[in-house]
Amino acid sequence: MNIIRKNIFLLLTVFTVLIAIMPLFNQGLFPMHDDEQVGRLFELNYNLESLHIPPRISQNLGFGYGYPFFNFYPSFIYYVAEIFVLLGFSYIVSIKIMIAIGFILAAVFMYLFSKQYIGELGALVAAVLYTYAPYHSVDVYVRGALPEFFSFVFIPAIFWVMHRLSKEASIGNIIMLGIFGACLMLTHNLVMLMTIPFAFAYFLLTIYKNKNWKNYFSSLLLGGVIALLVSAYFWIPAILENKYTMVNLLTKELADYKLHFVSAPQFLHSPWGYGGSILGPMDGMSLEIGKIHLTLVAIVILVYFISFIRKKIKNSGVLILFTFLFILSVFLQSYYSQFIWDNLKALSYIQFPWRFMLFAVFTSSFVGGYLFLFRFDQRLKYILAVIIISACLIFYGQNFQPSSYLNVSDGYYTNLGVIRWKTSAMAFEYVPAGIATKKSQLNTTIVDITEEQIAKGIARPLDPGITINTLEDRPQYKKFEYSAVEDGKIQVNTFTFPGWETYLNGNEIGYNDMNKLRLITVDVPRGKGIVELKLTDTNIRKIANILSGIGIILVLILLPFYNRKLKYEKIK
16 A cells, blocks of 8 residues: 555656557557558568568568568557557557556656656656647657657656666666666657757756766766667668668659648647648648647746746756747747758758657746646646646547548558559559659659559569479578470569679579669570578668667676766756
8 A cells, every 4th residue: 555655646647648558449540651561560470470680671661572571660559459469468458558558657657757846746747748738649649650649658668767866876777777778769769860969958957956967967978879879770770771662752643742731720729630741721630739729838938937027946957948848849940940950961861840849849848737736826826737637637638539430450451462563552662773763643653554563472473484493482592493495584573772682593592673673684595493581681781780680789788787886076
């Protein structure tokens, strides 16, 4: 009972999440913009069963031609869901459990971070505001942008550990910072990029009165190094090898940032909907920060200003910082910030300015909870907290539901024909550069392929008199035997990508990929033979894998010293 009483506010935080996750208890799944999630989980599971570790190639995505999806797309959420697949749950249920975990952990870490500054009651309110922000629901029940949704977990987690390090540098806190940083990188590398300047601003605040700030900085640096090392197997190839794909096309058409700025009135009121983001203020989905959030921010600023005038407030640096970061995150979403986007080309990879809504939600939730740090009657604080939480559950809670439900099973998403056509057509940015393209009805660039042209079998002969028999067909390894009456060519149903090597009867041979779909094509002599394709690691991937191995070993070496403290003067 003492444990329950001691953690009652944390338990209440978890309990308030129930309304957000209730729709997950329905059978089947629900429609979403990114309707590829179950198919991607199926592909990850197949890679692991095929011992393709770490996964690079998806066997069936990319129209069945061996798409390097996992080489470029952060896949942490699929690993979380895979745990439940291995426990015997269906793919759909595993995705739902992952979503529920994401909601719960986001609330818990928001509570833990906020508690350090604004106490248990304020932290409870901040966590509820964070959970029920409209954009949190948009990410799940509208967009289906589950990697971005799961980044809601690691943003407050990183700030929480940074605060712990500023008070007490310990090996455990350094390890946690490294793990959380790596998890965010592997969850959504673009959100990780966006988090860095916000975390740096927080770092500047936490060293303001720290006389021994160099030790604190060293602890953060070591945690950052661990994060980069552990996740290196992903982010290094993702950066250095994307030139072999047509991924840059994303920033030039539908994902061009110029099309996705938020109009000022939308921050206050944006009707709920299940459509998409378009140019102008008539988006089909809500881009509202939240009326309760904005009201509380305004009240806190007003009360702070009055308290400041009366000189009745101290140590308000964190409030000032988070208010500034809130304003900054709103500004970066607005049309008024386009000059920044135009001059900082790296921002174009973020694609949607409204991604900064993540930080508008994070900062406004914290500022809203800060209200309970001001001095007024304790009973009134509890009454006010109940009113705010109830308002969030009533007015925001109704948005946490899908447009409808699909009474479907795993087979609806994992059918190979569906994955190779419907799912592949939704996201194809990692197909080889130079592949044949055409314009869609929306005047966007798509792969010049029809459903009849998706991969069928391991390979096909390009000349008559050649027969093929499949011996092994895995994402990273292909093997088939052939019989040819004359010299000829065989086109393997695999996209060209650095690292593929081809062998004929055990001897390495070259291959040609100068064809419409950039498929690997080999010359074979008359007679019978064995053709093999092996995906080997490029030097870039080898180095990246080694660095991740070093990062994991470093964590294992440090674990026995988890509780050891690195002493230095605390922040006053």
